[in-house]
Amino acid sequence: xxxxxxxxxxxxxxxxxxxxxxxxxxxxxxxxxxxxxxxxxxxxxxxxxxxxxxxxxxxxxxxxxxxxxxxxxxxxxxxxxxxxxxxxxxxxxxxxxxxxxxxxxxxxxxxxxxxxxxxxxxxxxxxxxxxxxxxxxxxxxxxxxxxxxxxxxxxxxxxxxxxxxxxxxxxx
Ligand code: K1U
Ligand code: ZN
Numbered sequence: 244x245x246x247x248x249x250x251x252x253x254x255x256x257x258x259x260x261x262x263x264x265x266x267x268x269x270x271x272x273x274x275x276x277x278x279x280x281x282x283x284x285x286x287x288x289x290x291x292x293x294x295x296x297x298x299x300x301x302x303x304x305x306x307x308x309x310x311x312x313x314x315x316x317x318x319x320x321x322x323x324x325x326x327x328x329x330x331x332x333x334x335x336x337x338x339x340x341x342x343x344x345x346x347x348x349x350x351x352x353x354x355x356x357x358x359x360x361x362x363x364x365x366x367x368x369x370x371x372x373x374x375x376x377x378x379x380x381x382x383x384x385x386x387x388x389x390x391x392x393x394x395x396x397x398x399x400x401x402x403x404x405x406x407x408x409x410x411x412x413x414x415x
Contacts, residue, residue, distance in 0.1 A: 244279065245280050246277070248284065248293050250405055251402065251405050256293070256388065259384070259386050260291065260297045260386075261298060263298050263358070266358060266362040273300065277317075278304075278317070281338075282304075287372070288304075290380045299319065299320045300319050302316065303315075303376050303377060305372045317360045318357035318365075319360075321355055323353045323381060324354045329351045331348070332348050333346070333347060334346050335347045340401060343401045343405075347389050349375055351370065353378060355368075
């Protein structure tokens with residue numbers, strides 16, 4: 244089932260999410276809903292707080308090439324266990340901040356550990372867009388948005404645009 248994506252500013256997007264204890268069928272169904280919502284948007288990632296669920300769960304699939312096989316990843320309790328000194332600049336977007344993009348600098352390579360949908364501990368090294376996206380999604384679990392990396396004036400400008408967008412959407 245496709246879920247509604249919260250738009251910034253929303254207090255639920257600023258909360259630190261709680262770790263997940265057991266991987267239940269209910270949580271697996273939630274992950275499936277998030278993948279459906281992400282692909283429909285379309286997006287390359289989605290974090291549970293973006294649909295109003297304050298659990299440490301993210302999904303991502305950064306395969307963008309036409310005709311290439313999809314690689315949906317479901318990560319419960321993901322954490323960056325190592326990060327490179329080398330950084331990468333990427334023009335990020337966010338499904339909770341539609342049509343706004345800005346350059347963000349992050350570690351280029353990260354090692355991430357997470358629990359998969361079968362309850363097994365997984366780890367992988369991510370580079371390039373995958374590394375950017377997984378860090379952006381983990382930030383969501385700590386109540387952090389990509390605009391929090393920007394200068395206050397730029398952040399304020401984007402926030403005002405989003406407030407206007409929400410007012411317009413509420414009117415129709
Ligand atoms: O977390 C989110 O809101 C999803 C976000 C992830 C992200 C994008 C760019 C850099 C870091 C993290 C998005 O998916 S925004 C949409 C987007 O980037 C995209 C959409 C369709 C095709 C390709 C990219
Ligand atoms: Zn986002």
